[in-house]
Amino acid sequence: MVIHFTCNGKPVTVDVDGDMRVLDVLRDVLDLTGTKEGCGEGECGACTIILNGKTVNSCLLYAGKLQGAVVETIEGLSGDSAGLHPIQESFLEEGAVQCGFCTPGMVLSTKALLDRHPDPSIKEIETALSGNFCRCTGYGKIMKAVVSSAEKLRDSREDGHQSGTGLGVKRG
Amino acid sequence: MAEHTIIGKSVRKVDGIELVTGKAKFTADMKFPGMLYGYELRAGVPAGIIESIDASEALKEPGVHMVLTAKDLLGPNLIGVLPPFDQPVLPDREIRYAGESIALVVADTREGAKRACRNIKAVITPIEPILTMEQALAEDARKIHPQGNVTFSRTLTKGNVEQGFAEADVVIEGSYTTTFQDHCYIEPEIACAVPSGDNRITLYVSCQSPFHIRGHVAANLNVPASKVKVVQAYTGGSFGGKDDAAVEIGILAGTAALKLGRPVTIAHEREESIAGTNVRHAAEIAYKTGARKDGTITARQVKVLLDGGAYASESPFVTMKAMIHASGPYAIDHIEVESTSVYTNKTYAGAFRGFGVPQVTFASESEIDELAKHLGIDPLELRRKNGLKAGDKTATSQVYDQSVGYLQTLDAVEPSLRETGTKENDGRYLYGTGIASVIQGISNGAEGVDVVGASVQMSQDASVLVGCGLAEMGQGSRTVFSQIAAEVLGIPVDWVTVRQVDTDAVHDSGPTVASRSTTVGGMAVKQAAETVRQSLVKMASLMFKTDESMIVLKEGFAVLTVDDTARIPLRDVATAAYWTGFPLMHLAFSQAEPADFDHDTHQGRVYIAYNFGTHLMHVKVDRYTGEVEVLKHVASHDVGKVVNPMAASGQVEGASLIGFALGHMEKVEYKDGIIQNPTFADYAFPSIRDRIPTETIFVEDPTPHGPYGAKGIGEPPVAAAAAAFANAVSQAVGHRFTHIPITREDIAAVLQEEV
Ligand code: FES
Ligand code: FES
Numbered sequence: 001m002v003i004h005f006t007c008n009g010k011p012v013t014v015d016v017d018g019d020m021r022v023l024d025v026l027r028d029v030l031d032l033t034g035t036k037e038g039c040g041e042g043e044c045g046a047c048t049i050i051l052n053g054k055t056v057n058s059c060l061l062y063a064g065k066l067q068g069a070v071v072e073t074i075e076g077l078s079g080d081s082a083g084l085h086p087i088q089e090s091f092l093e094e095g096a097v098q099c100g101f102c103t104p105g106m107v108l109s110t111k112a113l114l115d116r117h118p119d120p121s122i123k124e125i126e127t128a129l130s131g132n133f134c135r136c137t138g139y140g141k142i143m144k145a146v147v148s149s150a151e152k153l154r155d156s157r158e159d160g161h162q163s164g165t166g167l168g169v170k171r172g
Numbered sequence: 173m174a175e176h177t178i179i180g181k182s183v184r185k186v187d188g189i190e191l192v193t194g195k196a197k198f199t200a201d202m203k204f205p206g207m208l209y210g211y212e213l214r215a216g217v218p219a220g221i222i223e224s225i226d227a228s229e230a231l232k233e234p235g236v237h238m239v240l241t242a243k244d245l246l247g248p249n250l251i252g253v254l255p256p257f258d259q260p261v262l263p264d265r266e267i268r269y270a271g272e273s274i275a276l277v278v279a280d281t282r283e284g285a286k287r288a289c290r291n292i293k294a295v296i297t298p299i300e301p302i303l304t305m306e307q308a309l310a311e312d313a314r315k316i317h318p319q320g321n322v323t324f325s326r327t328l329t330k331g332n333v334e335q336g337f338a339e340a341d342v343v344i345e346g347s348y349t350t351t352f353q354d355h356c357y358i359e360p361e362i363a364c365a366v367p368s369g370d371n372r373i374t375l376y377v378s379c380q381s382p383f384h385i386r387g388h389v390a391a392n393l394n395v396p397a398s399k400v401k402v403v404q405a406y407t408g409g410s411f412g413g414k415d416d417a418a419v420e421i422g423i424l425a426g427t428a429a430l431k432l433g434r435p436v437t438i439a440h441e442r443e444e445s446i447a448g449t450n451v452r453h454a455a456e457i458a459y460k461t462g463a464r465k466d467g468t469i470t471a472r473q474v475k476v477l478l479d480g481g482a483y484a485s486e487s488p489f490v491t492m493k494a495m496i497h498a499s500g501p502y503a504i505d506h507i508e509v510e511s512t513s514v515y516t517n518k519t520y521a522g523a524f525r526g527f528g529v530p531q532v533t534f535a536s537e538s539e540i541d542e543l544a545k546h547l548g549i550d551p552l553e554l555r556r557k558n559g560l561k562a563g564d565k566t567a568t569s570q571v572y573d574q575s576v577g578y579l580q581t582l583d584a585v586e587p588s589l590r591e592t593g594t595k596e597n598d599g600r601y602l603y604g605t606g607i608a609s610v611i612q613g614i615s616n617g618a619e620g621v622d623v624v625g626a627s628v629q630m631s632q633d634a635s636v637l638v639g640c641g642l643a644e645m646g647q648g649s650r651t652v653f654s655q656i657a658a659e660v661l662g663i664p665v666d667w668v669t670v671r672q673v674d675t676d677a678v679h680d681s682g683p684t685v686a687s688r689s690t691t692v693g694g695m696a697v698k699q700a701a702e703t704v705r706q707s708l709v710k711m712a713s714l715m716f717k718t719d720e721s722m723i724v725l726k727e728g729f730a731v732l733t734v735d736d737t738a739r740i741p742l743r744d745v746a747t748a749a750y751w752t753g754f755p756l757m758h759l760a761f762s763q764a765e766p767a768d769f770d771h772d773t774h775q776g777r778v779y780i781a782y783n784f785g786t787h788l789m790h791v792k793v794d795r796y797t798g799e800v801e802v803l804k805h806v807a808s809h810d811v812g813k814v815v816n817p818m819a820a821s822g823q824v825e826g827a828s829l830i831g832f833a834l835g836h837m838e839k840v841e842y843k844d845g846i847i848q849n850p851t852f853a854d855y856a857f858p859s860i861r862d863r864i865p866t867e868t869i870f871v872e873d874p875t876p877h878g879p880y881g882a883k884g885i886g887e888p889p890v891a892a893a894a895a896a897f898a899n900a901v902s903q904a905v906g907h908r909f910t911h912i913p914i915t916r917e918d919i920a921a922v923l924q925e926e927v
Contacts, residue, residue: 033201034194036408038358039442043852046358074194088192092184095818098826099645100191101359101408107192129860133852135357135409138825139863141818 005066007032008076018064022056023047025063026073034074034104038133045132048105049073055112057131074104077111086156087111090149091142098136105132110146118154120146177726178659179880182818186654186665187644191406199362199378199405204435207364208237210421210428211285212273212438213292214448218301218517218845219316220267222294225275230288235280237432239292242274246427247392251419252484253384258317259416259483259520261392261423267296268316268482270846271447271519273420278428278436301517301845305456305479308514316482316515323480324488325512328495328774330569336471336506340462342546348459348535349911352479352840353452353833355524356857359408360445361417364437365429373426374401379418380410380643382673383680392423393430400426404673410645411830412523416485417449446850450485450522451840453478453513455494455531459539467549467557471506474498476532478513478521485522487513493613494528496567496774500536501578501611501784502555503564517845525827526890529612530834533891534898534912537608541899542908551899552589555609555786556582566611566782569775575883577810577873578609578784584808584869585788592790592804597904602793604904605804608895609786612888613779614691614878623764625679626696628657628704629757632750634728634742636661638670638700639678642693647886648819652690653697655815656879660701661708662725663742679759690815691781694879696762707754712745714752764877780877783888785809787828787896789864793904798920800836800901802864807889810871813881821868824889828866831893833858835912836901856915864893 001018004011007030014029023040026032026049035058038046042060049058050072051065077085087110090096097103106129113120113128120128125146134142190196227239242249242264249264250257262273275292279285302308308321315321337343364376373393379385382402390397402422407414421438429436440448455478462471476494480487495511544551560566562576585607595603626640638657644650650670658665671677705725712730713720722733730745732738749756769776790804807824814820837856841848849855874881894912902908907922 027201032194033197036198036359037200038360038408039852041442041851041853043857044358044442077193084189084192091192092188095182095185095822097185097188097191098647098822099357099359099407099409100188100196101198101357103191104194126861131859133356133358133857133859135355135411135830135857136826137822138827138829138866139860140825140866141822142860143863 001064003063003066005068006070008073016063018062020063021059022061022063022066023058025066026058032073032075036101036104038101045105045109046102048108048132050108050112053112053115055109072108074108077107086152087149090145090152094141094145094148096137096141096145102132102134106134106142110149114150114153119150176659176880178655178665179815181816183651183655183665183816185648185819186651186670196406198359198408199364199376200439202364202376202405204366207435207437208278208280208432209282209285210276210278210425210436210438211282211289212444213275213277213289213294215267215270215272215274215296217267217296217298218270218303220296220298222263222265222267222274222296224295226293227275229293230277230291233288233291235284236277236288238278238428240276240424240428245392247394249392251388251392251416251423253486254484254488261420269517269519272482273448276424276428278432282439303516303518303842303845305477305514305516308516316517321515323484323513323515324491326492326495326774328507328509328567330567330775331506333471333473333506333508337462339464339470341465343460343462344539344543344546345460346539346542347910348457348538350455350531350534351913352454352521353524353838354446354840354855355411355413356855357409357411357413360440360442361414361421361449362437362439363418363421363425364435365422365425366435367429367433372399372401373430374403375422375426376403376405377418377422378407379404379414380407380645381415382643382675383641384415385419385422386675388419389422389426393426402675404643407643407645411525412527413450416522442852443850446840446855447519447847450520452524453480453490453521453528453531455479457532457535459535461539461543463543463547465547467547467554469502469504469558472499472504474509476509476511478528479516479518480513481516481518481520483520485520487521490523490528494532496613496778497529497611498532498536499567500533500540501560501609502558503560504558507567518842519847525830526887529610529887530831530891530894533608533610534835534895537895538898538902538908538910541606541902552582552586552607568769568778570777575781575812575873575875576784577871580871580873581609581784581786581808581810584871585786585806588788588804588806600795602795602904603791604793604900605788605790606896606899606903607786607788608892608899610888610892612783612891614781614783614884624693624696624762625759626693626700627678627757627759628697628700630661630704630746632743632747634663634667634746636663636668638668638697640670640693640697641673641678641680643673647823648816649690649693651819652694652815656694656697657701660698660705663728667728690882691878691884692762692764694882696760698879699762700758700760703758703760704756707749707756708742708745711749711752711754712740715740715745715748781812781875781883783809783811783883783885785888785892787889787892789896789900791900791904793901793919795923798916798923800916800919805864805866806869807866807892808869808871809885809888810873811885812875812878812883813872814870815880815882820870820885823885824868825866827887827889828893829858829864831890832864832897834890835894835897835914837862837913837915839913
């Protein structure tokens with residue numbers, strides 16, 4: 001079936017089986033391989049995308065659901081010359097990335113949360129990220145990265161500009 | 173010691189940008205024209221004889237290109253870690269575990285291959301499986317392998333335990349058990365084989381030991397190793413698990429790719445990852461410990477049994493490692509440890525972060541707490557009294573005259589112990605604090621030679637390319653190598669690139685195991701960088717027309733020691749060096765001092781260094797539900813020198829959660845030889861809600877064998893966290909738990925009994 005939707009701000013049209021997984025539409029048809037597959041059963045969150053403002057596991061969703069939808073993937077966040085999104089910046093600053101396989105999903109779950117709640121409580125963060133598994137970090141630094149990106153985003157809203165130091169070295 | 177500008181700083185992960193943006197290419201992200209997908213058919217019975225496999229129906233399905241069974245393989249159909257190898261890629265006759273692959277289907281799509289698997293008619297005659305170590309070791313037991321059911325067995329003897337027990341005022345005994353744990357990296361195993369026009373084959377693999385894969389793939393494709401190129405793609409975690417499995421699917425994908433002349437990818441599903449590939453050994457461990465009234469431990473006698481499942485894999489080395497570490501970080505004169513791994517008809521066990529040490533540490537540290545209780549001595553004081561110091565003899569009678577920072581790790585957790593230890597139980601909640609210590613050998617040690625090759629190449633623009641045969645799997649070795657090269661050459665970290673491991677381009681550096689990347693790998697990078705540095709300094713001295721001793725390299729410049737403003741950009745120095753013919757590339761080898769020990773008693777030199785650690789856990793237990801909350805977790809480790817505090821504490825936090833989950837949540841559950849929980853829906857994987865508040869305190873007692881004194885930190889927190897959890901909960905509940913995981917249900921059951 002022919003499906004029209006918006007992906008990372010751009011209109012796209014694909015012609016695929018309606019029962020193709022959205023994960024495969026993104027990865028195999030649109031070559032957006034930043035969205036990962038960790039379990040294929042809706043449990044790990046590696047395949048998280050933002051669909052109409054809400055996070056979903058794209059491994060559980062069928063292409064038919066994309067009709068007219070607005071989709072954000074990790075590729076939409078990175079921007080080009082604009083550099084990293086503050087959430088990505090915070091993940092690096094806080095050491096919240098090890099193997100990085102869970103990272104795109106984590107970053108998107110964080111973004112969807114902060115879009116709704118600029119100042120989330122720890123409990124709200126836990127709820128928002130509880131579907132994103134990470135085996136490497138133990139989550140402590142991910143929690144810190146979410147808190148600090150929330151601060152950054154609030155600051156940038158107040159100042160009307162984006163922060164981000166670009167420095168390679170942080171005080172030990 | 174000289175001030176370091178980059179060593180010791182929390183430099184950001186050098187390969188972080190491609191990971192946060194999703195641009196990094198993991199194996200599944202690589203596509204090649206004409207690529208096909210393989211899917212493995214698995215036995216489904218824990219033991220049986222394959223009578224026949226008929227693939228004719230499957231082959232008729234559209235999109236199916238090939239079905240491989242044992243008879244189609246090109247080589248010896250044998251893999252393993254230590255010869256004589258015992259594991260077939262695909263068994264031709266006997267099935268030894270339920271998750272074992274017996275055929276590979278290759279089709280246009282993974283779904284197509286999976287579907288076609290259902291149409292393969294495999295006739296299997298089941299045989300009575302051997303599911304426990306007791307059954308396996310029974311005298312009249314069926315032999316799972318021709319040589320019997322003992323995979324490997326060794327004994328360590330130091331002093332004379334009989335004498336040690338005779339000297340003791342108290343002798344206590346305990347038995348402990350642990351369960352299988354799966355690695356659960358978020359990226360399942362995957363390999364992609366691409367035949368190339370030059371009669372070679374390239375494998376892109378998520379793995380941790382690319383050269384091990386190359387050797388096995390070449391042997392089983394029946395081609396010289398030089399015909400095979402293994403490229404380690406970005407790897408989504410490994411923790412010891414992507415060695416055997418990567419070999420297996422590497423060979424299968426390679427065989428299909430060679431036969432079909434097309435690229436073939438095999439990507440495991442989660443269920444295959446859990447049920448089909450290696451896990452952490454389950455263990456049964458018996459301890460006997462003797463001590464004098466003043467707390468001096470006079471003897472320890474230990475029997476370790478490890479359930480290694482169907483194949484040897486790393487069992488021999490895990491058996492050795494458990495043996496060497498069973499007596500803990502203590503100076504004890506009389507030790508005897510018998511360590512044995514056993515075959516059963518279950519998924520094979522192999523390497524998993526900690527490598528036999530978590531199992532024995534849980535048992536040993538539980539026993540030390542019991543001893544403290546018996547003697548009426550504070551658990552920390554008992555450990556302090558017996559703790560290893562520089563100059564003491566380890567279990568193998570090795571003596572280190574430096575970098576034995578164990579006692580400092582006890583000092584580091586002591587304030588937290590005093591602060592939390594007095595917390596009173598209140599109504600519904602029980603509080604407990606436990607400590608546990610770990611000793612973990614760094615380097616391959618008894619497991620074989622330990623050589624790493626690393627190359628450092630500076631371009632005329634002074635940017636640097638580092639190549640090393642050890643794999644980045646998320647643990648941050650690229651960042652550490654970049655820091656070391658940058659420190660030596662006086663350049664910013666972002667001028668350094670550490671290439672992916674490609675067996676064509678770097679030297680065989682052995683497996684990325686045993687917390688050896690920073691220590692042995694880092695040493696090689698440092699040596700290679702130092703040789704390049706000599707060329708730069710020599711060139712700069714010619715340019716400044718002064719003595720070499722007057723030159724320092726820093727901030728990307730050659731600078732005069734006597735005048736900080738006299739600077740030449742290093743790119744000018746490097747360019748001049750190039751045109752003068754001074755070499756700007758060097759390949760260095762770092763070899764860890766080889767092990768040298770008696771093979772009967774295991775007395776002698778084993779590891780180049782040990783990491784020492786002590787963890788404290790303070791828990792709150794809900795009397796009604798058994799639910800546990802970790803209120804405090806302090807993890808102190810002697811790492812020699814912290815190269816990157818942020819990365820090192822990340823290692824401690826990640827390893828600690830795996831240890832905590834081993835102690836509290838995770839188990840691979842079997843029924844009749846079939847794994848019951850091979851999915852994330854059923855396997856108790858810790859989520860962000862289960863995280864623990866790890867606070868890391870590093871002790872720095874440098875080793876001469878690591879760069880800047882550094883020792884590895886990847887593994888040891890697993891053991892200490894699991895054991896500290898067990899001690900904390902046992903204290904809170906007032907009951908010694910002798911089995912991990914100690915789940916909420918286990919705790920609730922004990923509390924129920926008491927009511
Ligand atoms: S891959 Fe979709 S939730 Fe795991
Ligand atoms: S960083 Fe490896 S799974 Fe999260």
